[in-house]
Amino acid sequence: MRLFGKYLLILFKSQMQYRTSFWLLTFGQFFIPFSVFAGLYFMFERFGQIKGWDFFEVALCFGVIHMAFAISECMARGFDMFSSLVANGDFDRLLVRPRSTVLQVLGSKFEFTRFGRLLQSALVLAWAISQIHVEWTFLKALTLLFMIVSGVFIFTGIFILMATMCFWTIQGLEVANIFTDGGREMAQYPLNIYQKWVARFFTYVIPFGCVNYLPLLYLLGRTEGSSALYALTPLAGCIFILPCLLIWRFGVRHYRSTGS
Amino acid sequence: MITVSGISKSFKVAKRSSGVRSAVKSLFRREYTEVAALNEISFHIAPGEIVGYIGPNGAGKSTTIKVMSGILVPDRGTCTIMGYTPWLDRVAYVKNIGVVFGQRSQLWWDVPVIDSFELLRDIYGVQENEYKSNLKLLVETLDLKDIIHTPVRQLSLGQRMRCEIAASLLHSPSILFLDEPTIGLDAISKLAVRQFITTINKEKGVTIILTTHDMNDIEALAQRIILIGKGSLLYDGNLNTLRERFAPSNLVTEAGSSINAPSIDDIIVQMYKEYQIT
Numbered sequence: 239m240r241l242f243g244k245y246l247l248i249l250f251k252s253q254m255q256y257r258t259s260f261w262l263l264t265f266g267q268f269f270i271p272f273s274v275f276a277g278l279y280f281m282f283e284r285f286g287q288i289k290g291w292d293f294f295e296v297a298l299c300f301g302v303i304h305m306a307f308a309i310s311e312c313m314a315r316g317f318d319m320f321s322s323l324v325a326n327g328d329f330d331r332l333l334v335r336p337r338s339t340v341l342q343v344l345g346s347k348f349e350f351t352r353f354g355r356l357l358q359s360a361l362v363l364a365w366a367i368s369q370i371h372v373e374w375t376f377l378k379a380l381t382l383l384f385m386i387v388s389g390v391f392i393f394t395g396i397f398i399l400m401a402t403m404c405f406w407t408i409q410g411l412e413v414a415n416i417f418t419d420g421g422r423e424m425a426q427y428p429l430n431i432y433q434k435w436v437a438r439f440f441t442y443v444i445p446f447g448c449v450n451y452l453p454l455l456y457l458l459g460r461t462e463g464s465s466a467l468y469a470l471t472p473l474a475g476c477i478f479i480l481p482c483l484l485i486w487r488f489g490v491r492h493y494r495s496t497g498s
Numbered sequence: 499m500i501t502v503s504g505i506s507k508s509f510k511v512a513k514r515s516s517g518v519r520s521a522v523k524s525l526f527r528r529e530y531t532e533v534a535a536l537n538e539i540s541f542h543i544a545p546g547e548i549v550g551y552i553g554p555n556g557a558g559k560s561t562t563i564k565v566m567s568g569i570l571v572p573d574r575g576t577c578t579i580m581g582y583t584p585w586l587d588r589v590a591y592v593k594n595i596g597v598v599f600g601q602r603s604q605l606w607w608d609v610p611v612i613d614s615f616e617l618l619r620d621i622y623g624v625q626e627n628e629y630k631s632n633l634k635l636l637v638e639t640l641d642l643k644d645i646i647h648t649p650v651r652q653l654s655l656g657q658r659m660r661c662e663i664a665a666s667l668l669h670s671p672s673i674l675f676l677d678e679p680t681i682g683l684d685a686i687s688k689l690a691v692r693q694f695i696t697t698i699n700k701e702k703g704v705t706i707i708l709t710t711h712d713m714n715d716i717e718a719l720a721q722r723i724i725l726i727g728k729g730s731l732l733y734d735g736n737l738n739t740l741r742e743r744f745a746p747s748n749l750v751t752e753a754g755s756s757i758n759a760p761s762i763d764d765i766i767v768q769m770y771k772e773y774q775i776t
Contacts, residue, residue: 240620241621243615245617248613248617251608251609252606252607255608255609255649257606298720326602327599327602328602330599331566331599331602331604333567333569333592334569334592334595334597335592335621335622336589336590336591336592336593336623338589491571494569494585495570495571496509496510
């Protein structure tokens with residue numbers, strides 16, 4: 239963990255070599271989700287509510303998922319851009335260093351400009367929290383925190399999965415965006431507004447439901463049955479990363495035996 | 499120190515033929531050919547040796563280096579280096595080696611060299627006093643004092659190569675793999691790099707395996723050469739023996755007594771002809 243901090247420091251120094259582009263990109267990243275959020279706001283302005291969800295409840299969903307997405311784009315950018323690492327052979331370099339490949343890939347790139355997006359979604363989240371009708375308890379606050387953490391794990395997991403594909407294809411796969419960008423767009427609303435199969439897919443296959451919909455029910459006190467179970471769902475979302483890491487190890491082994 | 503026995507490795511290469519039609523066809527179905535990159539390579543290297551590993555382009559030099567540094571797993575054969583099998587105990591093993599890929603940088607492009615060195619210190623977990631004494635030695639012998647605070651992207655190729663070599667020695671490895679360390683360097687930098695390689699070999703007893711196309715490198719550095727071509731080991735031994743073997747015939751064919759001993763390049767070309775690998 240300390241080493242990861244060191245990696246960050248050197249990447250930050252590199253980034254600071256290009257200050258103008260840093261500020262422009264950060265500024266841009268602040269306004270991209272802002273326009274999406276504005277769309278959300280005007281929609282609620284017109285319709286009042288969607289399937290019994292009011293504006294601030296959806297805004298909470300939005301804030302959580304966008305924060306998680308921003309954090310994982312910052313941290314796991316190395317996996318997102320992994321194809322270049324394989325294509326130009328720099329992955330060989332990582333293999334002759336005495337550290338885990340996951341740590342080194344994470345440390346290979348860090349997208350500081352995503353702080354703009356992070357800030358914007360944090361503001362939305364803070365606004366939603368202040369306006370929503372919830373009696374906050376310690377456990378509920380903890381659940382909210384874990385919703386974000388769980389989201390980070392899931393997005394990172396998807397980035398890792400798609401990076402693993404590069405061992406076979408060398409080229410980056412835009413197909414990943416279906417699950418990252420697509421998943422983000424879907425999961426910024428509570429899942430029950432969608433068709434059943436969509437909701438199921440995003441609960442059991444890629445567990446975005448564990449990030450916001452299920453624990454949100456708990457926060458709002460709308461659970462049926464045991465509420466503790468709903469409070470624990472974000473932890474289940476975190477588990478998503480484990481099979482991803484296993485597949486990653488399999489990919490590394492494949493790379494080392496074929497040496498593409 | 500290093501024992502390689504019977505290493506074989508083959509790659510699958512997709513067959514490609516020209517033309518749009520076959521390009522479209524290859525989108526759906528591909529035919530592969532097996533290309534043997536290494537074929538039953540065996541050798542032994544003792545501690546403190548400098549070995550020149552040579553062969554034409556595509557002979558399998560880099561593949562051997564990759565196997566020995568734990569990047570690639572061979573199809574067959576065993577390799578024991580300092581008691582480790584490189585591809586099995588990767589993390590424990592690579593602490594003991596340094597690798598320089600001449601064509602690829604290991605330094606962080608946008609920051610001063612010293613920042614890269616400090617990060618490498620943390621990656622390898624080098625003790626502070628060991629790091630300091632190593633750094634001092636490297637800065638002195640490689641003459642890095644004036645360039646160590648310059649961002650890597652502003653360095654010349656020769657300056658960068660000196661930093662690359664320093665970077666791979668910060669953790670005091672016992673073995674150093676140099677894959678074309680003098681590629682693209684001017685005469686002065688080449689000499690500096692060669693001199694430094696001799697120095698660390700003598701003073702710290704570092705075992706060095708070096709691939710190169712520059713026969714002057716070999717002449718200046720390696721007592722022993724290993725020659726491979728098309729994945730097979732062709733010659734392993736002393737440079738002078740090799741010279742003697744090829745010198746007489748050379749003198750006979752070229753009538754005239756004042757001809758000097760053939761240069762290394764001549765010998766290599768002759769060997770390639772003899773083994774039919776060009």
